[in-house]
Amino acid sequence: IYEEVMPCDRMELSQRLAVEELITTEASYVRNIQLCVSDIRAHLQKKQLPDLDLEGLFSNTDDILHVSRRFLKGLEATATQEGEQLLCISALFQQFKEEMETVYKIYCASYEHALLLVESYRKDPRLQEEILETLNATVPHTGASDLSFFLVMPVQRVTKYPLLLGKILENTPVSASAYPALQAAVCAMAQVNANINEYKRRREVATKYNKAEHLTLRDRFARLNTHSIAKKTTRLSRLFMHEAGIVAKTEDREYDDLEKKFQCVVSSVAVLKENVASYLGHLEACLLPTPHKYELQIDEGPAQQYRRFAEYLHCTVFPEFGFGWRPQVRLVWAIKDYLCLQGPDMLNASHAGKAAVEHRMVGNEVEMGSVTYDEEAAMNTYLAINALLVAELPRFNQAALQLLGQILCSLSALQRDLAAQVLHQAERELEQMPHGRMPLPSFWKMVEDTFQQSRAQLCTFCQTFEMVTPSPVTQPLNPAEERKVLSLVSKHGPDKLYQVTSNITGSKDLDLTLQRGQIVALLQSVDTKGNTSRWLVDAGGPRGFVPAGKLQPYCPVQSQQLGMQMPALESSTERRRHSYASPEAPRPQVATFTPAYQVVAGFSFTARSPQEVSLQAGQPVVVLEPHDKKGSKEWSLVDVNGQRGYVPSSYLVTVPVHEPTGWSLPV
Numbered sequence: 001i002y003e004e005v006m007p008c009d010r011m012e013l014s015q016r017l018a019v020e021e022l023i024t025t026e027a028s029y030v031r032n033i034q035l036c037v038s039d040i041r042a043h044l045q046k047k048q049l050p051d052l053d054l055e056g057l058f059s060n061t062d063d064i065l066h067v068s069r070r071f072l073k074g075l076e077a078t079a080t081q082e083g084e085q086l087l088c089i090s091a092l093f094q095q096f097k098e099e100m101e102t103v104y105k106i107y108c109a110s111y112e113h114a115l116l117l118v119e120s121y122r123k124d125p126r127l128q129e130e131i132l133e134t135l136n137a138t139v140p141h142t143g144a145s146d147l148s149f150f151l152v153m154p155v156q157r158v159t160k161y162p163l164l165l166g167k168i169l170e171n172t173p174v175s176a177s178a179y180p181a182l183q184a185a186v187c188a189m190a191q192v193n194a195n196i197n198e199y200k201r202r203r204e205v206a207t208k209y210n211k212a213e214h215l216t217l218r219d220r221f222a223r224l225n226t227h228s229i230a231k232k233t234t235r236l237s238r239l240f241m242h243e244a245g246i247v248a249k250t251e252d253r254e255y256d257d258l259e260k261k262f263q264c265v266v267s268s269v270a271v272l273k274e275n276v277a278s279y280l281g282h283l284e285a286c287l288l289p290t291p292h293k294y295e296l297q298i299d300e301g302p303a304q305q306y307r308r309f310a311e312y313l314h315c316t317v318f319p320e321f322g323f324g325w326r327p328q329v330r331l332v333w334a335i336k337d338y339l340c341l342q343g344p345d346m347l348n349a350s351h352a353g354k355a356a357v358e359h360r361m362v363g364n365e366v367e368m369g370s371v372t373y374d375e376e377a378a379m380n381t382y383l384a385i386n387a388l389l390v391a392e393l394p395r396f397n398q399a400a401l402q403l404l405g406q407i408l409c410s411l412s413a414l415q416r417d418l419a420a421q422v423l424h425q426a427e428r429e430l431e432q433m434p435h436g437r438m439p440l441p442s443f444w445k446m447v448e449d450t451f452q453q454s455r456a457q458l459c460t461f462c463q464t465f466e467m468v469t470p471s472p473v474t475q476p477l478n479p480a481e482e483r484k485v486l487s488l489v490s491k492h493g494p495d496k497l498y499q500v501t502s503n504i505t506g507s508k509d510l511d512l513t514l515q516r517g518q519i520v521a522l523l524q525s526v527d528t529k530g531n532t533s534r535w536l537v538d539a540g541g542p543r544g545f546v547p548a549g550k551l552q553p554y555c556p557v558q559s560q561q562l563g564m565q566m567p568a569l570e571s572s573t574e575r576r577r578h579s580y581a582s583p584e585a586p587r588p589q590v591a592t593f594t595p596a597y598q599v600v601a602g603f604s605f606t607a608r609s610p611q612e613v614s615l616q617a618g619q620p621v622v623v624l625e626p627h628d629k630k631g632s633k634e635w636s637l638v639d640v641n642g643q644r645g646y647v648p649s650s651y652l653v654t655v656p657v658h659e660p661t662g663w664s665l666p667v
Helices: 010-047 054-058 059-079 085-122 123-140 153-170 181-209 218-225 226-244 253-285 302-340 344-368 373-432 440-467 479-492
Strands: 495-501 519-524 534-538 543-547 551-553 597-601 619-624 635-640 643-647 650-655
Touching: 010 054, 010 059, 010 085, 010 123, 010 153, 010 543, 054 085, 059 085, 085 123, 085 153, 085 181, 153 181, 181 643, 253 373, 344 619, 479 495, 479 519
Parallel strands: none
Antiparallel strands: 495 519, 495 551, 519 534, 534 543, 597 619, 597 650, 619 635, 635 643
16 A cells, blocks of 8 residues: 555645544444443343443443444545545534534533442442453453443544544645635534533533532531631622612623523422322312211112212222322422422522622722632633523423423323213213203202202101100119119209210210210209309219200109018019119108100111011110120110011110100191
8 A cells, every 4th residue: 555655745645544544443433332332331231230320321322322423424425535535524524513512512521420430330349340241241352441441432532533633634735625624624623622621611510509518507617717708708798789789780681581481480380389289188188088988778779879989989090090190290399399409590599699709800800900810710600600501591491391391281181081080980870870861950959859858857757756755665774773773862862863865975074974864963053163064963973074955854753652662572573663662771751763764766777687677766666685696785676566676776765754744646
């Protein structure tokens, strides 16, 4: 080759060698990046090492490989352009300069972080062993002993482009037609490297002010010194002067517009977070009633259909809806926290502080003709932050708005699907109801008539139950109750006896807890504070206060035989005749009372088996056994108009028997 080109001019030979070096080194560079992406990174991904940050190591090497492949293809195509090759190479660099700057500045800005990761992996024997195994398995011919061998290649390549072009330019005559184009290409690539360095410096400044430091109060005081206090004092005084109007603010309309849009995004996300939280709160309140968890002792009908519908909503629809909402809600929370606590918000705060430095520098330059080193450094920092914000905030605002719009669309779609699913299920249940196809006005008219009819029936029942007493069925007291009533009569007299009309639960000190139907004796019709609504009573042992409104006078039926004493050998049947005369201590001087009460049905009950008996509300019954054959007190054996059977014990209520005085049942 050299013998063939010896007759050529030495400058032309050097130029050709420089062009060949550019193309061959670019091809070698692309092959190495291809190995780094497809072999090394893929091999490490298969290992699935949790402590290995592949994204931090390789950054955007995929984008670099994509640009470099296209660039290499263009370089190789210039070889066919004999006389126009240098012009084509110059045009190719001009064509790719913006793409190169975009991909390489991101990689170079994160290169330092990648080196820190490599250094940390060296200290971990397990990770270092895995990395060396990968290098030996994928690229043994390179002799690489560390990932930094490949990671430094993009940084070296982008800085070498101006040198390679400069070498070609040096061996190109000034009179050549390609000389101006080569000169422009050299300047363009030099500017690309300058922009990359400036971007990297800005990122370092941004990282410094964006870093969240969690310092204690002692650490903060330890950082104070004369220089920092003077700097912060000057900055604060300058801000006060701006706000007071003493010193005019430097207007930066471009930045101010971007900052307003950013704050608008922040407030929008905050409002969305509040609305989502409020919606979820209302949804949780809607899910609190759980009718499907309770058994309804009724036949098939609208109530059972509603129970099935509620069960479907609670167990199927709402869990699926909540599962779809969770990632959206977490994303809204994360965006809100980032916008308010990190990132651009911290840079904006730093921008406001650094803006004051510019005014001070301008003032000092006017007064003294120069600025100090610290002032110049602060000014450079301010300019770097301002340039970074002006360049990055538009993209950030656009990405945040797009993400916010996608979240709103997702939430709206979830809400629409929820409403459609609930409506579809409700329509299916409605079709099965007897009045499902009735016109809406007719349906509401039927509901109103049903409520009025039920209200009239309830009022009639209450009046009958309260004003007209059914035929009394006297039932005996058990022996324990007999002894307690006898004791109360002997201590306080029959005129002091009261019966509890409803269950009482003590909520204060000295309050009693009593069951409906219990007999107590009045001790004092006022409490210790003079409150007449709380009475002091004797419950046959414990004494305490009960509400006066839940007591009514107890009027037992007076026996026809006063002072009758029980025989010494009376049978168990004769003992249940309720004579208050004790065989051990007869008291003929005290009138004998028969404390009587009756049991009635508080609610209607329909028998569902031959062992049960039906009841009507208010119907008197005779309790034969207060339990079933297994001893369970949930069921009672009763006699109703000669029919015996079991009924739920909770359907029975005990009411006192008043002596009839000429009443009659209504017809």
